[in-house]
Amino acid sequence: MRNISWRHFDFWLLGSVAFLTVFGVTMISSAIAGNIELVEANTVLKQIIFAGIGFVVLIITAMIDYRYWGALSSFLYLAMVGALGVLFIFGNALFGSSRWFSLGPILIQPSEFAKIVIILILANFFSQNIDNIKKPMTVLRSLVITFFIIIWIILQPDLSTSIVILVLWFSLLWASGLDIKMLLIAGGASIGVLGIGLPLFLLNYDPENTAGLIKPYQLDRVINFLFPDSNARYGADYNVQQALISIGSGGWFGKGYNSGTQVQLRFLKVRHSDFIFSALSEEFGFVGAIVVIAILAFIIARCLRAARLSSDTYGALIAYGAATLISFQTIVNIGMNLRLLPVTGLTLPFVSYGGSSLITLFIAIGLVESVLLRHKSLEF
Amino acid sequence: MSPSTISSQNKITNNRIISFAVVIGIVFLVFIFRLFFYQILNGDTYVALAVENRLREISLAPTRGVIFDRNGIVLARNVASYNVVVTAANLPDDQGAIQNIIRSLAEYIDVPVSRGEIIPENPFVPCVSDHGISQIIEYGEQSAPFRDVKIACNIDQVKAQIIQEKSMDWPGISLEIETVRDYPTGSLTASIIGFLGPISSLEEEYYTDRGFVSNRDKIGYAGLERYYESILSGKPGKRVVEVDVGGRIIRDAVPVISPLPGQNIYTTLDTRLQQAAESILLGEIGGWNAYLGELRITSGVVIAMNPQTGEILAMVSYPTYENNRMARVIPTYYYQQLYADVRNPLLNQAVGAELPAGSVFKLATALGALNEEVVTPEQVITTPPEIQLANKYTPNDPGKSKTYVDWKDEGFGELDFIGGISNSSNVYFYQLGGGDAEELGTGIPGEVPEGLGICRLGTYARALGYGDYLGIELPDEADGIIPDPKWKRIAHGENWSTGDTYITSVGQGFVTATPLQILMSAATIANDGMLMQPTVIRQIEDAEGETVLSFKPEIKWDITVDPVIDVYSDPTSAGGCEAKLTGEKITVDPWVVEKIQEGMRAVVTEGTLEDVFSTFANIGIAAAGKTGTAEYCDTFANEKGLCIPGSWPSHAWTLAYAPYDNPEIAVVAFAYNGGEGASVAGPIVRRTIEAYFELKAIDSRAYLP
Structure with missing residues (x-):
């Protein structure tokens, strides 16, 4: 093991993450006020515990040389596919859900960890095959690797996590030097497939068949996003409408902590997780929302900096993958809050409530720090 | 141990990373513009919508004036009428307990345990539509959990007392006392005193502007009740309350304006x-x-x-x-x-x-x-x-x-x-x-x-x-x-x-x-x-x-x-x-x-x-x-x-x-x-x-x- 230099540890990154996490806990505390069930479930305390665990995990991950994960790549892959497969096949019988492992009161969501695992596996694959990246066979192999992870998650069914994994695959492929010609051909092909497939799908779509891959509520969400019914009082569009009212009524500086009427009187739904961005926009206004976006942008930038500083391709792709993960979740979540994207269950990184999601992100940051700690010193 | 399989050189090019950063940056800028659009440019609209969400005006019904004859004999007065109401949010959590309440309640009122279904073709109209208790409770749970929904109207006083006592054991069920007009002299003076009726859709705007509630308050349709409507009716009071999403009243947002009771009329009649x-x-x-x-x-x-x-x-x-x-x-x-x-x-x-x-x-x-x-x-x-x-x-x-x-x-x-x-x-x-x-x-x-x-x-x-x-x-x-x-x-x-x-x-x-x-x-x-x-x-x-x-x-x-x-x-x-x-x-x-x-x-x-x-x-x-x-x-x-x-x-x-x-x-x-x-x-x-x-x-x- 090489000597690691803690001088290279990115305290700015850790500081930003810590700040957002603490802010997230405060915001959750404000958001759940008035919801007796969530207060009684010690939501805030749980998030603090998760953050504590996450911090420890982050430091441990940072200390472990990221390159060990490369050596363990095949094992990680098989373990992940196995866990997801077992959960899918036996989950319902053993835990009552195909999404969670329940260990006593703690629920573990393996698909969250699949995000980290896919970054490690694909980073390893692409760094080994970066010289052949222009060959279609390389791309195809990476897709096959991804497919065996994604298939179980789609079957759960967890569409948003599947999309995150697909995005991670594409993003890492792009960073590894995906041939732009190939991208254009693939893009043209997919447009063709969608042009034929989507009408066929919609024609054969049966809303009564809830066993299908696409649930009626998912299609509803997309339809509601595309054609919102602003008159709906309690319809599917209601939550997004209330989110917009929360954000819009925040003004420049917001209504103040614990004083957002939309949040405190519970007009805003799922305000401690999916719609926490709306909640913070209401209570802290335009300025507060900009600060949160800026800090997230800063975290992403620090991850990309790590990708550039990395001493090898593997480390660079891990840091880049972490940046992709944080960026994509941020974009999808804020886009949904601002009615730019359909409603999905993706959380706002570090701020939203959710243990698995938070720990996953802390691991990602830990990996980035691990890369930074071991980058080639530029000081000769 | 140094993993040999991994190349020891960073082959990720800067332009791929920069292009990624540019895309993310553009998206974030779009978010900021969107935020500016909602919070700053259209802030007032959303503030108004948020206020509309949380504030609710409640009209407080004034007491209608009493009509007497020249010797003080009452010709028109207000008497209590009893309604059984459900506040769905206060019902027990246990479905079995709710069923027990429904069954016991059905013994005292003329509403069956279950009848009909509340659908757009057969809507729930308090006191009028013919639905069972279960259906009405379900309606209450879905549409107005914190508000009183009438199950039975105008039950007699004896039953009202029984239900009042029983309601201690029936969380969510309570007795609502409503005032209705009563004419002790009835048809003897009907052609002079007149009668009341609901506010018609034609007059709705006039009366709602004055704080009356169209399906609660009644107006004079004939006789003195009509001629002296404005004197008898009084002025409704107003509460502006803050409510949560379930309709529960949190507090009064502005001081309560008490209703002004109607004036009493002594007629010249003997x-x-x-x-x-x-x-x-x-x-x-x-x-x-x-x-x-x-x-x-x-x-x-x-x-x-x-x-x-x-x-x-x-x-x-x-x-x-x-x-x-x-x-x-x-x-x-x-x-x-x-x-x-x-x-x-x-x-x-x-x-x-x-x-x-x-x-x-x-x-x-x-x-x-x-x-x-x-x-x-x-x-x-x-x-x-x-x-x-x-x-x-x-x-x-x-x-x-x-x-x-x-x-x-x-x-x-x-x-x-x-x-x-x-x-x-x-x-x-x-x-x-x-x-x-x-x-x-x-x-x-x-x-x-x-x-x-x-x-x-x-x-x-x-x-x-x-x-x-x-x-x-x-x-x-x-x-x-x-x-x-x-x-x-x-x-x-x-x-x-x-x-x-x-x-x-x-x-x-x-x-x-x-x-x-x-x-x-x-x-x-x-x-x-x-x-x-x-x-x-x-x-x-x-x-x-x-x-x-x-x-x-x-x-x-x-x-x-x-x-x-x-x-x-x-x-x-x-x-x-x-x-x-x-x-x-x-x-x-x-x-x-x-x-x-x-x-x-x-x-x-x-x-x-x-x-x-x-x-x-x-x-x-x-x-x-x-x-x-x-x-x-x-x-x-x-x-x-x-x-x-x-x-x-x-x-x-x-x-x-x-x-x-x-x-x-x-x-x-x-x-x-x-x-x-x-x-x-x-x-x-x-x-x-x-x-x-x-x-x-x-x-x-x-x-x-």
């Missing part, structure tokens, strides 16, 4: 006299119908008033309705039944029915004839059983000879003024009203050189209160018709004929009047020419008992003092009346009024009311009056085939006042299709006056130590 008048009227109508063996008299009116003050003491309009049946909700079948009834029970006929006046109108003719010196009181006129008169439509029209008959087959022979009134001779009044030598034609001595004519007759009739609204506080009031050539041209497209004048002189033909107008004409004579403002309002008090308005007798005009009589340049009808107005106005000489009083006294002592009032002399009070037998041929009579020329059906009228010297009671009675005035309406009037004096005696005894 319920005892009202009761007496009603039973006298119903007894008389029932007696005659039984005697004749047919349903001949279909409606009737009695009004009693103090002629010196204008206070209405009793006002009976038959048929009427039971306003208590409309108290909670207006039953469709009942309302339709009332609405379809040709006798029009919903109308207060005392002020709203426009009827042929008949001979009671002769008072107006008499007043005019004396004051205009058409005749002198002493002048004796021959009154044969019938006269042939030319019915001329223009001055040069030779006219068709037409027979005008008197009501007594053998005629009255020689009559002076008092005799003319007391015997109610038609021929006498034909000559007073329309007679002149030329128009009377052959065979009749031209004893009246120049008759009153329609124009002058009209102005004297109006001076007695005919032909216009009297301004009583009842919404049904009608104005009646005092015809003139212009009116006939417009209404019938025909010229005025001399015959029209003759029959108008005796209150037939086109003349219509309300019973109240006819009473006022007699009251004006009784009151020495002073036409008092008729009123049913004695006092209006606010909720604290402070007098807001106190009744003071109000003289509309005094015909012996106020110049209310138009002077016409010539008494004929040709060319219409307005063209002949000189603009001059005169008064009536007091002796003229006195003469008519004497005539009315003679009606009772020796005339048409002599028999009817023969027993009245026993109580030692002198009365005066006038009868009327008004021939009519309306739609209903025509349908029944009663309109036989020369023998039309007739309404019975009688009016009288007493004591003669210092009148304190004037009564009019009307019986639809009653036949002869004296024999049908006469007893009603006499007995009502008797009842008045009996009550007066009771009252004076009661005040003795």
